[in-house]
Amino acid sequence: MNNKKNHNNQARIVNNVWTAIFYAIAILVIALLVFIAEKIITMGWGFWDTDFLFGAPSNTMAGGGIGPQLFNSFYLLVISLIVSFPLGLGAGIYLSQYAKKGRFLNFVRLCIETMASLPSIVVGLFGLLVFVTLADWGYTLVGGALVLTILNLPNLTRICEMAISSVSASVKEASLGLGATKWQTITKVLIPTAIQEIITGVILTAGRIFGEAAALIYTAGLTTPTLNAAAPLDSPVNPFNIFRPAETLAVHIWKLNSEGIVPDAREIATKSAAILIIMVFVFNIAARLIAKLLDKRFKGSVGAKPKKVKSKLIS
Amino acid sequence: MKGQKKSINYFVNEYIGKTIVTICGLLIVVATISIIAFICGKGLQSFLHGNISPWEMLTSTDWSPNDPKDKSYGALIFIVGSTLVSIGATLISTPIALGIAIFNNYISPKFGSTFVKPVLELFLGIPSVVYGFLGVTILVPFLRNQLGGVGFSLLAGIIVLSVMILPTIASISDDAVKGVPFEFLEGSYGLGSTRWQAIHRIIIPAAKNGILTAIVLGLARAFGEALAVQMVIGNTVKLPDSLYSPTSTLTGILTMDMSNTLNGTAWNDALWSLAMILLIISFLFILIIRMIGKRGMQNEQ
Amino acid sequence: MKFSGLKMSMVGLILAGALAGCGNAKDSDSTTSGSDDSKKTEASTELTGTVTAAGSTALQPLAEEAANEIQSSNPELTVTVQGGGSGTGVNQVASGAVDIGNSDVPSADKLEDKTKADKLVDTKVAGIAFAMVVNKDVKVESLTEKQIQDIFSGKVKNWKDVGGNDEKINVINRPASSGTRATFESILMKDAKIDDSLGTAQDSNGAVEQSVNSTPGSISYLAMSYLVGDKKDALKVLKINDVEPTTENVAANKYPFWAYEYMITDGEPKDAVKGFIDFVSGEDFADTVEKMGYIPMSELK
Numbered sequence: 001m002n003n004k005k006n007h008n009n010q011a012r013i014v015n016n017v018w019t020a021i022f023y024a025i026a027i028l029v030i031a032l033l034v035f036i037a038e039k040i041i042t043m044g045w046g047f048w049d050t051d052f053l054f055g056a057p058s059n060t061m062a063g064g065g066i067g068p069q070l071f072n073s074f075y076l077l078v079i080s081l082i083v084s085f086p087l088g089l090g091a092g093i094y095l096s097q098y099a100k101k102g103r104f105l106n107f108v109r110l111c112i113e114t115m116a117s118l119p120s121i122v123v124g125l126f127g128l129l130v131f132v133t134l135a136d137w138g139y140t141l142v143g144g145a146l147v148l149t150i151l152n153l154p155n156l157t158r159i160c161e162m163a164i165s166s167v168s169a170s171v172k173e174a175s176l177g178l179g180a181t182k183w184q185t186i187t188k189v190l191i192p193t194a195i196q197e198i199i200t201g202v203i204l205t206a207g208r209i210f211g212e213a214a215a216l217i218y219t220a221g222l223t224t225p226t227l228n229a230a231a232p233l234d235s236p237v238n239p240f241n242i243f244r245p246a247e248t249l250a251v252h253i254w255k256l257n258s259e260g261i262v263p264d265a266r267e268i269a270t271k272s273a274a275i276l277i278i279m280v281f282v283f284n285i286a287a288r289l290i291a292k293l294l295d296k297r298f299k300g301s302v303g304a305k306p307k308k309v310k311s312k313l314i315s
Numbered sequence: 316m317k318g319q320k321k322s323i324n325y326f327v328n329e330y331i332g333k334t335i336v337t338i339c340g341l342l343i344v345v346a347t348i349s350i351i352a353f354i355c356g357k358g359l360q361s362f363l364h365g366n367i368s369p370w371e372m373l374t375s376t377d378w379s380p381n382d383p384k385d386k387s388y389g390a391l392i393f394i395v396g397s398t399l400v401s402i403g404a405t406l407i408s409t410p411i412a413l414g415i416a417i418f419n420n421y422i423s424p425k426f427g428s429t430f431v432k433p434v435l436e437l438f439l440g441i442p443s444v445v446y447g448f449l450g451v452t453i454l455v456p457f458l459r460n461q462l463g464g465v466g467f468s469l470l471a472g473i474i475v476l477s478v479m480i481l482p483t484i485a486s487i488s489d490d491a492v493k494g495v496p497f498e499f500l501e502g503s504y505g506l507g508s509t510r511w512q513a514i515h516r517i518i519i520p521a522a523k524n525g526i527l528t529a530i531v532l533g534l535a536r537a538f539g540e541a542l543a544v545q546m547v548i549g550n551t552v553k554l555p556d557s558l559y560s561p562t563s564t565l566t567g568i569l570t571m572d573m574s575n576t577l578n579g580t581a582w583n584d585a586l587w588s589l590a591m592i593l594l595i596i597s598f599l600f601i602l603i604i605r606m607i608g609k610r611g612m613q614n615e616q
Numbered sequence: 617m618k619f620s621g622l623k624m625s626m627v628g629l630i631l632a633g634a635l636a637g638c639g640n641a642k643d644s645d646s647t648t649s650g651s652d653d654s655k656k657t658e659a660s661t662e663l664t665g666t667v668t669a670a671g672s673t674a675l676q677p678l679a680e681e682a683a684n685e686i687q688s689s690n691p692e693l694t695v696t697v698q699g700g701g702s703g704t705g706v707n708q709v710a711s712g713a714v715d716i717g718n719s720d721v722p723s724a725d726k727l728e729d730k731t732k733a734d735k736l737v738d739t740k741v742a743g744i745a746f747a748m749v750v751n752k753d754v755k756v757e758s759l760t761e762k763q764i765q766d767i768f769s770g771k772v773k774n775w776k777d778v779g780g781n782d783e784k785i786n787v788i789n790r791p792a793s794s795g796t797r798a799t800f801e802s803i804l805m806k807d808a809k810i811d812d813s814l815g816t817a818q819d820s821n822g823a824v825e826q827s828v829n830s831t832p833g834s835i836s837y838l839a840m841s842y843l844v845g846d847k848k849d850a851l852k853v854l855k856i857n858d859v860e861p862t863t864e865n866v867a868a869n870k871y872p873f874w875a876y877e878y879m880i881t882d883g884e885p886k887d888a889v890k891g892f893i894d895f896v897s898g899e900d901f902a903d904t905v906e907k908m909g910y911i912p913m914s915e916l917k
Contacts, residue, residue, distance in 0.1 A: 561816045
């Protein structure tokens with residue numbers, strides 16, 4: 001009897017110790033993020049200076065900016081989303097509504113998983129082989145955008161598929177029961193209901209491809225021509241020409257760290273890193289805010305069950 | 316007449332819609348296959364046209380592609396380096412990730428969903444160059460001060476990677492732990508066990524397959540990571556003789572040499588072969604995950 | 617609502633583009649005023665069209681600066697300079713993807729296919745001197761070629777054996793495919809072989825600079841273009857055979873460790889391409905060349 005009580009006591013102590021350990025782990029991870037974010041932001045303090053944010057980079061003197069790189073990062077992101085979002089949505093619809101179980105679907109899933117696990121450097125080398133060399137484009141924005149599409153597509157597909165298939169069966173049946181066709185049901189009911197989750201997911205993945213560097217080194221290149229918005233669209237110096245080389249902010253950090261000869265290379269790199277981190281935060285917060293906003297808007301009007309914001313991203 | 320038009324419209328709409336989304340699905344298949352085909356097509360060159368035997372590449376530690384007299388292309392050092400650094404990172408990351416998964420589901424779900432999960436998502440968003448940059452500016456000098464030597468080392472690579480793969484392992488383990496039926500826990504409590512006993516005797520074994528999947532995915536991500544590791548591991552062409560000695564990885568040698576070597580040379584071909592090895596290994600990881608998944612389904616039946 | 621959001625972001629993007637453009641316009645204005653005399657001499661031969669160059673990262677900053685200056689005096693001319701490494705430069709010019717391939721080594725050294733090499737024309741545009749650099753704690757001022765060979769081949773492992781304090785030598789190399797390393801091997805190492813299992817390797821000049829700066833007892837080699845301004849004080853530059861790495865010593869044939877930078881064209885350069893290459897190697901640009909740490913061609917004749 002006494003023995004058992006001791007045993008129970010001991011078990012309770014062990015239990016409490018482990019609870020403390022779990023708390024410690026959770027706090028440690030949060031502390032680590034705070035540490036990393038704090039380090040980067042204090043090292044790059046002063047990053048908000050407009051001369052720096054929008055100024056032209058200099059090859060020789062200190063005080064150059066990152067204007068073109070910042071612009072390239074956003075432009076590349078937009079172009080790659082224009083390509084990858086419809087594809088991901090389409091593939092998501094296909095997988096959730098049309099694909100029939102069987103060997104072929106199994107194979108499609110294997111392909112998606114393989115694509116999701118491809119090392120980004122391998123995707124970059126593929127881009128080098130196909131877009132840069134074979135297509136003879138050289139280092140271009142569009143090559144970079146296509147490579148980002150490959151990196152992003154598996155995640156987008158997964159997000160769209162999960163969002164659409166999580167719309168409750170009763171909503172779908174009600175629509176079909178009212179005489180809507182399958183396609184009408186998809187475009188008028190399923191997608192609007194799932195849009196909140198889809199948009200949240202897309203913004204989160206956007207934050208991640210914003211910082212991609214390894215794949216872009218081989219495709220979008222390491223340089224930006226001196227941009228001039230007045231130049232004709234087919235000129236390599238027009239900022240919107242997609243067939244021009246475009247160094248992004250993440251690639252710029254890598255380059256400054258490796259080949260930067262300006263005296264303040266280090267400072268520019270740390271400031272750029274701070275901006276990248278802040279962009280990641282902004283993307284995350286934006287995703288959450290938009291999710292909340294859309295949740296309010298669509299709840300009631302469509303009658304979907306409220307869903308938790310959730311994004312399952314692998315790799 | 317009108318009805319007929321409507322039905323044609325209906326047909327066209329349905330048909331076009333279905334075709335478009337099917338093409339999207341097929342495109343993924345085509346893209347994946349062409350990536351594999353192109354990389355392997357380039358990677359096999361050195362075995363088909365060069366005089367390098369695949370066996371030699373996989374087992375030799377002699378990598379001297381620039382030696383004027385005796386060129387050799389043994390990649391074992393890079394394969395071992397990549398393997399050690401990924402396994403090391405996974406060993407550090409997995410217990411922490413598991414702890415997080417359990418914390419989020421059983422210890423304090425509220426704190427977990429308001430703080431821990433968003434933090435993990437932010438971790439996932441930090442670009443790999445930034446991790447590498449931090450590694451060079453903070454971690455390497457720290458190791459040098461604590462342990463002496465140069466600081467660039469396998470250990471530095473492991474630490475940087477373990478932070479990078481933590482969100483991957485944690486979020487998938489989280490789902491796996493969440494998937495354990497509530498009755499399991501209740502049953503365990505009913506038998507008088509404490510929370511910890513229930514967790515380590517019932518929950519973790521029940522979520523085993525999902526956790527394994529998480530670990531393999533973490534390994535795969537670690538294996539393919541390029542810039543961050545290359546910046547801190549030292550890139551010495553040598554098998555590491557301790558945790559604190561510098562070495563090289565597959566991705567590291569690719570980032571360093573690919574753009575400086577010429578298309579069509581044996582050296583460049585050998586690098587493409589390394590890229591192919593990288594691709595094959597990441598594919599193997601996917602096959603392992605599928606095997607785990609299949610086993611899980613059999614167990615349930 | 618969804619669409620207005622999209623529109624907003626497009627507007628933002630266009631604004632950002634315009635801003636980026638403005639920033640540059642401002643910059644090119646200031647360079648115009650700086651290079652007024654070059655404008656006068658160039659005015660007679662107004663250049664038009666587009667020139668694309670790619671390749672060597674060592675030559676890239678110089679080429680980019682030259683592109684900026686020549687474009688400000690020739691508004692109808694567009695020059696884009698890309699990096700990618702010397703291998704990429706030769707590759708791309710051989711395949712016709714760019715007009716100029718920038719390289720640290722003559723094209724024949726990179727190309728195995730001799731028929732291709734015959735078509736390519738190498739133009740020397742500048743010289744670049746390299747320096748042996750050590751961490752500031754190393755108490756050695758000069759090394760002989762023999763001592764350098766012994767250090768990098770692993771025969772000498774302590775600074776006291778070459779006249780310094782009792783401290784372990786930490787060798788830092790560039791990867792085997794690097795142009796800087798190729799120059800180092802052919803000029804200083806000669807028949808001695810670099811032992812790659814020693815020390816660490818860093819991908820680039822910048823990474824070498826950082827790790828020499830922070831690693832006690834370290835030695836490496838760096839292009840002088842990375843040793844201008846503040847960076848010069850962060851490292852210790854060694855003499856070779858008691859000769860300092862200066863433009864004068866290179867010109868007087870006293871300092872051995874330097875090389876030409878090449879711009880490679882498919883056939884003899886013509887029109888705008890010729891104009892650009894002439895500008896880079898010409899008198900008007902010589903001051904900038906020297907300021908950026910390279911050696912103008914006029915000094916090397």
